[in-house]
Amino acid sequence: MTTMTARERRAAQKSEYDAFLALCPTRQLFATISDKWVGLVLVALADGPQRYNALSRIVAGISPKMLTQTLRTLERDGMIQRTVTASVPVRVDYDLTALGRELLPLMVGIKQWAQDHMDAVIGARHLFDRRDDAQA
Amino acid sequence: MTTMTARERRAAQKSEYDAFLALCPTRQLFATISDKWVGLVLVALADGPQRYNALSRIVAGISPKMLTQTLRTLERDGMIQRTVTASVPVRVDYDLTALGRELLPLMVGIKQWAQDHMDAVIGARHLFDRRDDAQA
DNA sequence: CAGCATCCTGTAGGATACTG
DNA sequence: CAGTATCCTACAGGATGCTG
DSSP states (O other), X not given: OTTOOHHHHHHHHHHHOOTTSTTSXXXXXXXXXXXXXXXXXXXXXTTSOEEHHHHHHHSTTOOHHHHHHHHHHHHHTTSEEEEEEOSSSOEEEXXXXXXXXXXXXXXXXXXXXXXXXXXXHHHHHHHHHHHHHHHO | OTTOOHHHHHHHHHHHOOTTSTTSHHHHHHHHHTOHHHHHHHHHTTTSOEEHHHHXXXXXXXXXXXXXHHHHXXXXXTSEEEXXXXXXXXXXXXXXXXXXXXXXXXXXXXHHHHHXXXXXXXXXXXXXXXXXXXXX
């Protein structure tokens, strides 16, 4: 095992990342992309670039603070691109990068899953609460 | 449009759920499944039932409080099943339900994505911070 | 229009200790 | 073993007002 190829070493390296481990950097990355605002903003960019105010309309209920904060995080992590067009007033567009576009399907899937299974979840909650009442 | 078939009505009904809307119940469901502990616990159940203490070992760093809280939420929402075996000491197993198993691939995908793209994200962060320093 | 700065609050969630 | 109960606090995140 002292004679691993570069490819093998890289594969071994990759497998060292594990979000189950509290101190692994991927734990933090997992937490970031498992954020409600992050997910919704990414999905909001699915159909192409959007401007700041458009995003705040699509992702209804997000505060300017959280929108800005989410966009900064995503930009820093290389998932979206921020483009400023110098005009009066200034115009800013946000667009997915290649990296962001790779993550997009997962996020769309989650949003879709929630919408597709809402009724089932509501049913499960009723059952659970009913059974819980009987106990108490 | 007063003559929709049952199928059409159901489709229309489904499309009324939209997690982009602040007050849609799916917004809350989306938030729930976009939770770091929820995701990790679900993935921890991928290979079959697990006991409480096993889960706390797999999902390293989770506090008893958050583990219990997460398990309760998932049970109530119908994604996991809690089974108590009366013995001394008592034995409790958690397992995915059919509903949970439908969600699992998405969660596994997210965790895998984080691990697969950690290096790219680290690189993006360096670039961003460097550019940011130059500005300041 | 696209934010940033500030203030303020609730609460997520960790640490710890105890129990059937 | 599988939790519950309690305490405590850092920070998520909303509201508001200002600016280039």
